[in-house]
Amino acid sequence: MEEEKLDDLISSLPFEIQQRVVSLMPLKEAVRTSTLSTFWRSLWSPIQVNLNFDPNPIIHEGSGQDVKQVIGMFLRSYACPEQLKLNLKVTDHTNEELVVKATKGVDQELHLEFFETQKVATKTCLYLRSNPTQNANFFGVKLLHLRSVANLSKPLVAMLFSNCNVLESLRLEKCRGLESLEVETESLQSLVVEDCSDMAAIVVSAPNLKSFEFRGALPQIDIKKTVSLVNAVLNLRDGPGSNQFECEDVLSILASLKDVEVLTISGWLLEWLCWGGVIFGRLAFKFNKLRELSWTDSVINKEKRDSLACFLNICPSLVKLSVEIQSNLSFIPSPFFHQYWHEPHLWMDFTTVKSNTSELEQLKHVDLVGFVGKEDELLLMGLLLEKAIRLNSLTIV
Known part of the structure; x- marks a missing residue:
């Protein structure tokens, strides 16, 4: 009442x-x-505006001016919350419609949602490059969250946000049909790509990038010119997907992350490399700055246990190790390799594996999650207790 x-x-x-x-x-x-x-x-x-929309030339300079003008007028004042519904009629042969719903708040907040009348089964690429010589409606955007960017909305997104010269945080989520992402900007500090099921390639040129997170099926990842990367997440819960890789491809990804201080990685990827004959201690690079490592997988077996032991040989500064078994994850089988780099160390007995594992002189904290006392789990615990000579805490959850 x-x-x-x-x-x-x-x-x-x-x-x-x-x-x-x-x-x-x-x-x-x-x-x-x-x-x-x-x-x-x-x-x-909502303020409703109907415009014609050509998705083909919109990304070229000088095109899409009507869209820019409408959104520019909408953003002139943040005195009160408002909504804009922009109906874009596609002028090509498809006769489809793209609806952009924009909601703004008084604290410089802006939320964009994209709706397409038809789901076009076309894979697309998204390019976001800063251009200091141009200004735009979204020039001052620092945090950008894109969800469900598909075929028609992709060129519009590229047009609106290509001049975000101060963009610090970019997140892409559930953008099905998006096959590749290329970002080139000096301001970007955080990049998250999650549940983009068709993603096959990510190219990032961002010297100030501090955090990179990926969740989904393994794509080709090329991180260039970064000198500030501190945190990296490779949560490859969907396995390799439909992409084809060789050991060199995966090792190039790891090499681009070698200077991180915090790393989360899926255990099957290390096992995959070891089945290919890779012995981490013989590589040309190490994770010399890595202080925290989180390893996740669906199970601990002999191969995964020994792969982790081998990877620890290139983590001389490791302070904290978390090993988590998640029963809800799918089991990812190792692929067949036509030739091996070296004699696979996974054929060794555990005594040899243990003797070949380096002393973990800096390791002080170990967290084991999801352990149920199986033999391979107990052997891994024994290995860590023996090699971590300065261990302060061992937590089993």
Whole structure:
């Protein structure tokens, strides 16, 4: 009853004051008020604009001016929360429609959603490059979260955000049909790519990149010119996908991450390399700065246990190790390799593996999650206890 009285009271206020009330709320909470009553929904009646849209030349300089002008006018004031519904009629032979829903808040917040009338089964690429000589509506964007960017919305996204010269954080999520990503900017510090099931290649040229996270099926990853990368996540829970790789391809990815201090990696990838005959201690690079390592997989068996032991030989500065068994993960079988680099060390007995494992002189903390006391798990625990001569804590969850 009290809520109804309050709603009636607010409904009787002038429209400008009603908008002011909404503007004092966080944007997500303000948007949710549209479900309360007809009155609240009236505050969120979107500005509707219909435009023609050519997805082919829009990424070229001078094109897409109508779209830029409409969004530019929409963003001129953040005095109150507003919504824009931009209906873009595709002018090519497909006669499809792209709908862009933009919601802005008073604290410089902007959320964009893309809706396509048809799901086009076409794989696309996304290029985001900064251009200091040009200005744009989104020139000052520092954090960008793109979700479900598909075939038609991809060129529009590239047009709007290619001049984000101060972009610091980029996140791509569930962009199915997106086959490759290329980012070139000096300002980028964080990049997250998650659940983009068709992603086959990621190329990043960002000297100030500090954090890189990938979750999905293994793509080709090329990180260039970075000197600041501290944290890396390779959560390859979907295995290798449909991509074809050789040992050299995977090792080039690891080599680009060799200076990180914190690394999360899927255990099957290390096992895969070891089945190919790779012995980590014989490589030309080490993870000399790595202080925290998180290893995840669906199970601990002999091959995974010995692969982890081999990888620890190139982690001389490791302080904390977390080994997590996640039963909900799928088992990823190792592929067949036509030739080996060396005699595979996975054929060795455990006594030999243990004797070949380096002393873990800096390792002080070990967390074991999901262990149930199987033989290979116990042997790994014994190996860590023997090699970590300065171990302070061993936690089993």
